[in-house]
Amino acid sequence: MSDTEKHASGSTVTMDSDGPIAIDPTTERSLVRKQDLILMPGLALAYLTHTLDRANLGNAKTDTLEKDLHLVGNQFSLLLILFYVPYGLMNVPFTLLSKRFNPAVVIPSVMSIWGIMAMASAGTKNFGGILACRILMGCVESAFLPCAIFYCSLFYTRRELSFRVSIFGMMGFIAGAISGLIAFSVFQWHRALNGWQYLFIIEGALTVGIGLLLFLILPHSVQKSRWFSEEEKCVSIARLAQDSQDEDKNFHREDAKVQLRDKITWVYFLMALFYGVGVASSSNFLPTMVKRLAKVPSKSNLYTVGPNLVAAAVQLSTTFLSDHFQQRATIACGTLFVSFLAWILLATLDLVHNVKVGYFLTYLITFGTFTPGILVPVWLSSNTTTTTGRALRLGISFMGQNLAGIISSVAFRAQDAPTYKPAxxxxxxxxxxxxxxxxxxxxxxxxxxxxxxxxxxxxxSGGKERPEYRYAL
Incomplete structure (x- = not known):
C-alpha cells in the first residue's frame, strides 16, 4: 500500500512499499523542461569556455608562440604534459569538494580562476612563465567535467542523463570551430600584441564573464530554487529516489571505501585512460595535423571547423539513441570503431602527397573519438547509487581520461612531424x-x-534492495 502520497493541483506522487513509484507525467514533463532551460544553457557556455581555454595552445602554436617564447625542442610537448599532470590528479578532490559545497558553487569558482590564468598567459615572456600558467589552469580546469556530470545526476534520472550531458558536451566541438575562427581572425591583426596573445586575452575574458554570471544562474537543487513549484519539487525527490540511496551533501566515508575496493571502479578508470588518449590527441594536435593542408599556416585553424561541427552532430545523434535504447557500451564502441579505422589509415597511408584524403580522415577521427567521453561517465553514474560513490568514481574516471593526455603529449614528438606515425x-x-x-x-x-x-x-552489492533495479548496459 501507499507509504507517502502527495496531492497538489491534480498531480500525484505515490511511493509504494511493494511497487515502483508512481509519478504524474504532466508534472514530470514540466519539471524536466524547466531543468533543461535553466541548467543546459549555463553548462553549455561553461564547457564552451573550458574547451576554448584548454585547447587554445594548439591554435597558438600555428602562430608565433614558439618563436616569441623561445621554445626549443620538445618544450611545446612538455607544456602539454605538465598541464595534464594536475589536470588528472585534481579530479577527485574537486569532485568530492562539489559533493560537500555543491557544484553550483564550485563550477563558477574554478571557471573564474582558469579564465584569469588564460589571460595571464598572454603576458608571459618565456617557457617558465607560460608553464606556470598552464599548470595552474590544469589544476582548476580538472574540476569542470566530473563536477558537471555529477551536478546533472542530481537533477536527471539515469535514463535522461546521456543526452543532457551531450548537449553541453557538444559545445566542445563548437568551441573547436569557434576557436579556429577566432584564431584565424586575430592572427591577421598587426597591432601592439601578437595574435596568440589576443587569442588568450579574448578567450580568458569570456570565461571570467560567464563564470561570474553562473554564480547567479545555477540552482543548488530543485528544492532550493524559486523556479520550481511545490509539486515539481515533490516529483523531483521521487524521481531521484529511484536512482540514488542518498541525496544529502555529506561525505560518507564508508561509501567511498566501497568504491575504492570495487574492481569495477578501476575498470572505468582503465577505459577512460584508453579513450582519453584519442580525445587529447584530437583536441591538441588536430590543428597541427591539418597544418600541411594550408599554404598559409594560420588557415590550418579554419580546416578544423568542419570536423568539429560534424562531430557535434554525430555526438548529439548517438547520445539521443543511447538514451532511447538505453545502451551505453555498444553505441560507444560502435562510434569509436569508425575513428579507430581512421587513426589506422592516417598512420599507414601516404598522406604527405594525398593531403585531401588525410583531411577526410580527420572527419572520421572526430566522428567517434569523443563519444565514449560522454557515454562512459553517464554509464558509470547510472550504475552507482550513492552520491558519494558517484562523485568519487567520476573523479577517478576523469583522472584516467586526463592522465591519458600525458601519453598523447609524449607520443606526438616533434621529430615525427609531419606524419606523427608512432603517435x-x-x-x-x-x-x-x-x-x-x-x-x-x-x-x-x-x-x-x-x-x-x-x-x-x-x-x-552496495545497491538498493529494489527488485526492479538493474544495471545499465
Whole structure:
C-alpha cells in the first residue's frame, strides 16, 4: 500500500512499499523542461569556455608562440604534459569538494580562476612563465567535467542523463570551430600584441564573464530554487529516489571505501585512460595535423571547423539513441570503431602527397573519438547509487581520461612531424583496447542482470534492495 502520497493541483506522487513509484507525467514533463532551460544553457557556455581555454595552445602554436617564447625542442610537448599532470590528479578532490559545497558553487569558482590564468598567459615572456600558467589552469580546469556530470545526476534520472550531458558536451566541438575562427581572425591583426596573445586575452575574458554570471544562474537543487513549484519539487525527490540511496551533501566515508575496493571502479578508470588518449590527441594536435593542408599556416585553424561541427552532430545523434535504447557500451564502441579505422589509415597511408584524403580522415577521427567521453561517465553514474560513490568514481574516471593526455603529449614528438606515425598507432591501439574492455564490462553487467532476473541474487552489492533495479548496459 501507499507509504507517502502527495496531492497538489491534480498531480500525484505515490511511493509504494511493494511497487515502483508512481509519478504524474504532466508534472514530470514540466519539471524536466524547466531543468533543461535553466541548467543546459549555463553548462553549455561553461564547457564552451573550458574547451576554448584548454585547447587554445594548439591554435597558438600555428602562430608565433614558439618563436616569441623561445621554445626549443620538445618544450611545446612538455607544456602539454605538465598541464595534464594536475589536470588528472585534481579530479577527485574537486569532485568530492562539489559533493560537500555543491557544484553550483564550485563550477563558477574554478571557471573564474582558469579564465584569469588564460589571460595571464598572454603576458608571459618565456617557457617558465607560460608553464606556470598552464599548470595552474590544469589544476582548476580538472574540476569542470566530473563536477558537471555529477551536478546533472542530481537533477536527471539515469535514463535522461546521456543526452543532457551531450548537449553541453557538444559545445566542445563548437568551441573547436569557434576557436579556429577566432584564431584565424586575430592572427591577421598587426597591432601592439601578437595574435596568440589576443587569442588568450579574448578567450580568458569570456570565461571570467560567464563564470561570474553562473554564480547567479545555477540552482543548488530543485528544492532550493524559486523556479520550481511545490509539486515539481515533490516529483523531483521521487524521481531521484529511484536512482540514488542518498541525496544529502555529506561525505560518507564508508561509501567511498566501497568504491575504492570495487574492481569495477578501476575498470572505468582503465577505459577512460584508453579513450582519453584519442580525445587529447584530437583536441591538441588536430590543428597541427591539418597544418600541411594550408599554404598559409594560420588557415590550418579554419580546416578544423568542419570536423568539429560534424562531430557535434554525430555526438548529439548517438547520445539521443543511447538514451532511447538505453545502451551505453555498444553505441560507444560502435562510434569509436569508425575513428579507430581512421587513426589506422592516417598512420599507414601516404598522406604527405594525398593531403585531401588525410583531411577526410580527420572527419572520421572526430566522428567517434569523443563519444565514449560522454557515454562512459553517464554509464558509470547510472550504475552507482550513492552520491558519494558517484562523485568519487567520476573523479577517478576523469583522472584516467586526463592522465591519458600525458601519453598523447609524449607520443606526438616533434621529430615525427609531419606524419606523427608512432603517435597515430598509439592512439589506435588504445582505442582497440577500450573496445575490448568496454564490451567485456557490458557482458559482466548482462550476466549480473540475468542473476537478478532469475532470483539467484536479491540485489547487487552496495545497491538498493529494489527488485526492479538493474544495471545499465
Amino acid at each position: 597515430l598507432v598509439t592512439v589506435a591501439s588504445c582505442q582497440a583496447a577500450f573496445i575490448v574492455v568496454c564490451l567485456s564490462l557490458r557482458e559482466y553487467y548482462r550476466r549480473e542482470n540475468k542473476k537478478l532476473e532469475s532470483g539467484e541474487v536479491v540485489h547487487f
